[in-house]
Amino acid sequence: MPYKRHNFFTTSTKNCDYSDKLLAMLPAPVEEPGFSGDTRVTGPFITRDTETGVRNVGMYSGHFRPPNRLLAGIGPSHHAMLYHYPNAKRRCEPLPVAIVLGALPDINYVAAANLPYGLDELAVAGGIRHRPVELVGCKTVPLEVPAEAEIVIEGEISTEELEKEQPFSDFPGYLMVERHRRPVVKVTAITHRRNAMLTAILVGLPPSESNGISRACREMMLYSFLKYSCNLPDVLEVCCPEMGGGWNWWVIRMRKGHPSKPQQALQAASGMDPANKVIIVVDEDIDPKDPDMVMWALSFAMQPHRDVRIITGRVPLLDPSAYSLISRPEERSYPPPHGCSGILIDATRKGPYPPVGLPKKPFMEKALEIWQQEGLPPLALKNPWYGYPLGLWSAEDDEMAEAVARGETAATEPKLTR
Numbered sequence: 001m002p003y004k005r006h007n008f009f010t011t012s013t014k015n016c017d018y019s020d021k022l023l024a025m026l027p028a029p030v031e032e033p034g035f036s037g038d039t040r041v042t043g044p045f046i047t048r049d050t051e052t053g054v055r056n057v058g059m060y061s062g063h064f065r066p067p068n069r070l071l072a073g074i075g076p077s078h079h080a081m082l083y084h085y086p087n088a089k090r091r092c093e094p095l096p097v098a099i100v101l102g103a104l105p106d107i108n109y110v111a112a113a114n115l116p117y118g119l120d121e122l123a124v125a126g127g128i129r130h131r132p133v134e135l136v137g138c139k140t141v142p143l144e145v146p147a148e149a150e151i152v153i154e155g156e157i158s159t160e161e162l163e164k165e166q167p168f169s170d171f172p173g174y175l176m177v178e179r180h181r182r183p184v185v186k187v188t189a190i191t192h193r194r195n196a197m198l199t200a201i202l203v204g205l206p207p208s209e210s211n212g213i214s215r216a217c218r219e220m221m222l223y224s225f226l227k228y229s230c231n232l233p234d235v236l237e238v239c240c241p242e243m244g245g246g247w248n249w250w251v252i253r254m255r256k257g258h259p260s261k262p263q264q265a266l267q268a269a270s271g272m273d274p275a276n277k278v279i280i281v282v283d284e285d286i287d288p289k290d291p292d293m294v295m296w297a298l299s300f301a302m303q304p305h306r307d308v309r310i311i312t313g314r315v316p317l318l319d320p321s322a323y324s325l326i327s328r329p330e331e332r333s334y335p336p337p338h339g340c341s342g343i344l345i346d347a348t349r350k351g352p353y354p355p356v357g358l359p360k361k362p363f364m365e366k367a368l369e370i371w372q373q374e375g376l377p378p379l380a381l382k383n384p385w386y387g388y389p390l391g392l393w394s395a396e397d398d399e400m401a402e403a404v405a406r407g408e409t410a411a412t413e414p415k416l417t418r
Contacts, residue, residue, distance in 0.1 A: 022068040022187055026151070029200055035175050037166025039064045041153070042201040042210065044111035044121075045074070046098040046143050047084045050091075056080050057121035059112040059213070061203065062099055062153065062185060063165060070185040071165055072097070072157050077274060077315050079117050085157065085183070094156035096141035097185060102150025102199045107133070112210075113217040114273060122146070140188040150196040154189040170318045171214060171245035173205035178323055206242035214246030222250065222269060230268040234261055239288035247317060248277040251288035256348055266309075266344040274315040280345045285356075287383050297347040307346040314340040352391025361386040363405070 028039040040063045048055045058080050061073035074081045080095075088095040100107065106128040110121040125146075126132045135144035141154045162181040170176050203210040218240040226235045237253040240246045252265050262281040269279050282288060282297045302308070316322030322340045358364070364386040371379065 022190060023064050023066050023070070025190065026153075027198055028064065029202075031200075031202055031204060032169045032175070036168055038168065040073070040168065041099065041101055041198075042203055044100045044103065044107055045072075045080060046100065046145060047080045047095055047157075048143060049084045049087050050093075051087055054083070054118050055120055055122070056084060056117070057107070057111045059108065059201075059210075061168070063168065063182070065163065065184070068187040070099075070153070070155065070187060071163055071182040072185050073165070073168075073182060075317055077317075083117065085159065088157070089159040092159070094158050094186070096143055097155050097157050098138050098141060098143045098145045099153040099155075100145050100149045101152070102197055103146045104129070104148055107146055108201070108213060109217055112213045113221055115221075138189070139191055149193075151190065151192040151198060153187055154191070155185045155187040158184045158186065169204035171203060171208075171211050171247070172318055172320060173243075173245075174320050176318055208242075211242040211245055215240050215242050218246045218250070222252075222272060225272050226252065226265055226268055230264070232261065232265055232268070235265060236284055237288055241289075241291075244278070247273070247275050248319065250276055250279045251294055252279070252281045253284060253286060253288045254281060254348075255284045259350075262346045262348050266346065270311060270342060270344060274313075275317045277314065277319070277340075277342050278345070279342065280347050283348045285384065285388075286347075290382060293383070294347075298345065301349045302345060302347045307350075309344045311342045311344060312340075314342045316340045349390065354392045355389045356384050356387045358384060358387035361388070 026041065028041050030036050030039055040061045042059065042061045044057050045060045045062075046055065046057050056079045058074070058078055060078070060080070062070035063073055065071060072081075074085075076082065080097075085095055104125075106125040107122070110125045110128070113121070113124075115121055115124060122133045122135070134147040136147045137144055138152065138154045141156065143154075145152050161184040163184050164179045165176075165182050166179065167175045167177045201209045201213070206212075219238045222240065223235065223238045226232045226238070232254070234255040234257045235252060236255060239251045239253075241249055241251075243249070250269060252269065254261065254265060256262060265281050266279055270276060280294065280298070282294060283301070286297050287293045319340070359367075368379070368381075
């Protein structure tokens with residue numbers, strides 16, 4: 001059934017007796033009681049460049065400044081602040097914004113994904129759901145929002161007024177206490193459905209909704225970028241762990257069709273986003289989601305002087321390791337030698353290796369069969385759960401090992417030459 005305007009209620013600063021407590025109507029949680037300096041909502045922010053008509057949907061935070069103001073928690077390298085805000089500032093006009101709360105999950109995911117600028121995130125969401133996203137016009141700003149949204153905060157981002165933020169937690173898992181000056185959003189209206197539900201996206205030390213969303217988006221975007229845009233069909237899987245915020249730690253699993261491919265994948269991934277920090281390429285038998293296996297690859301498949309490269313000119317986002325030693329914001333990324341850096345690690349094997357030190361697959365399968373026959377608890381197998389050769393293994397070695405497995409100890413005696 002189509003969504004109708006009468007399904008919505010509007011509370012506006014212009015036509016309501018409650019304008020002196022507009023934001024107080026929203027039951028936003030205190031996310032880290034005892035540390036948080038304010039309350040906020042995190043969700044898709046919709047803006048549009050009035051010069052080009054390009055719409056952007058980004059996942060940002062709005063920090064409450066009652067009765068009817070927010071601080072726009074938008075990073076300087078994000079599209080809304082990088083393109084839309086400066087254009088509005090040049091026109092000496094505020095930037096209209098709509099903050100969407102309680103939309104369907106596809107809207108949240110496209111907002112968090114670092115899609116190319118100019119690609120309409122709502123059109124991508126329509127592709128995900130196999131039908132166009134139904135939009136309705138806002139009441140007080142010239143923007144459209146998903147009709148199924150529970151709550152929409154309408155407002156204008158000031159291009160003149162900045163205010164200092166208070167401590168809040170974010171994806172690195174630490175409180176942000178730098179108290180940067182952020183643009184002020186003047187709330188002009190809040191529209192909502194009957195019996196609306198405020199669905200909070202909590203941000204902080206994982207597990208958290210924000211890091212889970214970031215991980216899923218980054219993995220999909222990076223996999224597609226490397227495999228199809230960069231012509232790397234040997235890329236098999238990408239993992240961007242939540243403990244790295246989805247941004248700072250990427251592991252790429254690939255089949256090495258040519259010795260140059262791991263380096264190509266590393267350089268392509270580093271160019272996809274200016275905020276990534278640690279990028280690792282591993283062989284196809286390494287599970288990138290298993291920290292133990294990644295550690296195994298780092299320990300025994302690479303040499304730092306040969307396989308590790310430091311790159312500079314990176315953007316820290318909210319990484320406290322950049323903020324603690326460098327006080328001037330412009331020095332956190334550019335120019336060198338100041339600023340942030342990244343590390344590229346080729347943790348693939350560079351040649352033939354001995355076999356993995358476990359029994360061969362037939363022996364492990366027999367052991368598993370016995371385990372199950374005895375009615376023992378089910379096993380959660382993780383790779384590698386059996387041994388396999390990696391090049392340094394000959395037919396003669398195989399013959400000897402098979403003989404030993406049959407109990408023929410004489411097979412280990414050295415053969416005498418006449």
